[in-house]
Amino acid sequence: MKITTWNVNSLTARLQHVLDWLAANPVDVLCLQELKLTDDKFPLEAIAAAGYPHCGVFGQKTYNGVAMLSRAPLRDVVKNITGFADEHSRVIAATVDSPGGEVRIVNGYFVNGQEPGSEKFAYKMRWLGGLNAYLCEEAKKHARLVLLGDFNITPEDRDSFDPVGLKDTIHHTVEEREHFRKLLQIGLCDTFRLFEQPEKSYSWWDYRMLGYQKNRGLRIDHILVSERMRGEVKACTIDRAPRKWEKPSDHAPVTLEI
DNA sequence: ATGACGCATCGAATGCGA
Numbered sequence: 001m002k003i004t005t006w007n008v009n010s011l012t013a014r015l016q017h018v019l020d021w022l023a024a025n026p027v028d029v030l031c032l033q034e035l036k037l038t039d040d041k042f043p044l045e046a047i048a049a050a051g052y053p054h055c056g057v058f059g060q061k062t063y064n065g066v067a068m069l070s071r072a073p074l075r076d077v078v079k080n081i082t083g084f085a086d087e088h089s090r091v092i093a094a095t096v097d098s099p100g101g102e103v104r105i106v107n108g109y110f111v112n113g114q115e116p117g118s119e120k121f122a123y124k125m126r127w128l129g130g131l132n133a134y135l136c137e138e139a140k141k142h143a144r145l146v147l148l149g150d151f152n153i154t155p156e157d158r159d160s161f162d163p164v165g166l167k168d169t170i171h172h173t174v175e176e177r178e179h180f181r182k183l184l185q186i187g188l189c190d191t192f193r194l195f196e197q198p199e200k201s202y203s204w205w206d207y208r209m210l211g212y213q214k215n216r217g218l219r220i221d222h223i224l225v226s227e228r229m230r231g232e233v234k235a236c237t238i239d240r241a242p243r244k245w246e247k248p249s250d251h252a253p254v255t256l257e258i
Numbered sequence: 259a260t261g262a263c264g265c266a267t268c269g270a271a272t273g274c275g276a
Contacts, residue, residue, distance in 0.1 A: 009275080010265055034275085036266065062266055063274075112275060152276070171276065204276070207263035218276070250264080250276080 001098045001258050002027035003105065005148040005221055007204075007251035010036040011065075014249055015043055021242055022050050027255060028071050029096060033109035033150045035065030042067065060089035066109050066149070068094050075102075082137070084130030091131070093138070100232055100258065104142035106135065108149035116173050124152075128179040132186070139186050145226040147188055150251065152220050155180045155190060159219035161202065171218055188224035191236035191256055203238050204251045211250075212243055223256040232258045 004027045008014040011032065022030065030052065035042070039059040047055060052069040056077040059065040066089060068074060074094035080086050093106040108131065113124035139145055153176045157163035166172045184190070192201075202217025211217065223236055235257040243252050 013265065034265095114274080114276085150276095169276095206276070209262055211263090220276075247264085 001100075002255055003029045003031070003103075003146060003148065003223070003258075004253050004255040005031045005033070005107065005150070005223060006253035007033040007109070007150040007221060007249060009034050009249045009251065011043070011067075012037055012041070013247070015046065017242055017245060017249065019046060019050050020245075021239075021253065022052070025239070025253075025255070026051065028098075029105065030069040031105065031107035031148055032067045032069070033065075033107070034063075035059050035067055036062060037065060056092050056094050058089045058092045064088045064090055064109055066090060066092045066107050068092055068105065068107055070094075070096055072096055081127075081130045081134045083134060084127070086127070086130075090127075095142070098144075098258065100229075101144060103144045103146055103229075104138060105146045105148070106138060108147070108151070110150060110152045112152050113170050113176070115170055116168065116175075121170070125175060125179070128176075132179070132182050135183065135186055135188075139188075139226060143226065143228040145188070146223065146229070146256065147183065147225075148223040148254075148256070150220060151180065151222050153177065153180045154218050154220060155222070159202070161200065161216045161218065171220060183224060187227040189227075189230055191223050191225055191233050192219070192238075192254070194230070194233055195236060201238060203254055205243065207250055221251055221254045223254055225256070225258075229258065234258060
């Protein structure tokens with residue numbers, strides 16, 4: 001079974017890329033972030049025609065918005081973080097059957113935070129606190145749990161192209177990394193690091209200043225799995241191919257194979 | 259230090275991303 005996370009930076013602008021990518025990579029579940037559209041504008045028909053008739057959609061105008069596209073039915077779809085009031089559409093969770101039994105998938109578009117010390121950064125910290133409490137409860141209910149999405153956090157220095165120059169800046173602060181570590185303490189593990197990976201592996205590159213061409217990137221899109229699933233993980237890979245296409249998303253898709 | 263690129267917004271200049 002394959003599950004993918006991809007921040008598409010507007011599904012309106014990226015629908016053809018999504019369809020092209022799915023045609024070449026027929027994964028079981030595709031989790032999207034930054035739809036930047038309302039539910040009524042979600043291209044259900046085109047996505048169903050591509051083989052994904054089961055969609056959980058939590059859209060929002062202009063910003064944010066997440067969705068889960070699945071070949072198999074989704075059960076118990078829950079939007080946002082239970083117990084944390086949020087104006088933004090940032091999280092969607094659902095249960096799907098897999099060969100190893102059912103899996104609970106939580107798909108998140110984590111808060112960016114803009115700048116340490118800002119009001120947006122304070123919101124990021126509150127949001128991460130809410131997410132952690134929510135996942136503690138989800139972990140109790142679901143032995144097989146996947147948390148994936150755009151975390152907007154580099155877990156370690158090796159996940160950034162310039163950990164020295166960018167020290168303590170957004171995505172690199174001690175506070176953000178502490179929150180990431182607290183997710184691991186629930187029993188989740190960063191599946192990308194279960195395997196040998198190329199040096200300087202990133203999932204996002206700035207549009208500006210030839211970021212991709214110079215591989216000036218960050219690894220901020222992650223797939224974590226619960227303790228129970230750790231032994232099932234066959235691979236976790238970043239697909240850089242669509243980042244080379246015309247008018248790409250600035251993020252690459254990341255795929256878990258179990 | 260700033261801006262660079264891209265996307266969205268009732269239509270142009272601005273907010274936001276990371």
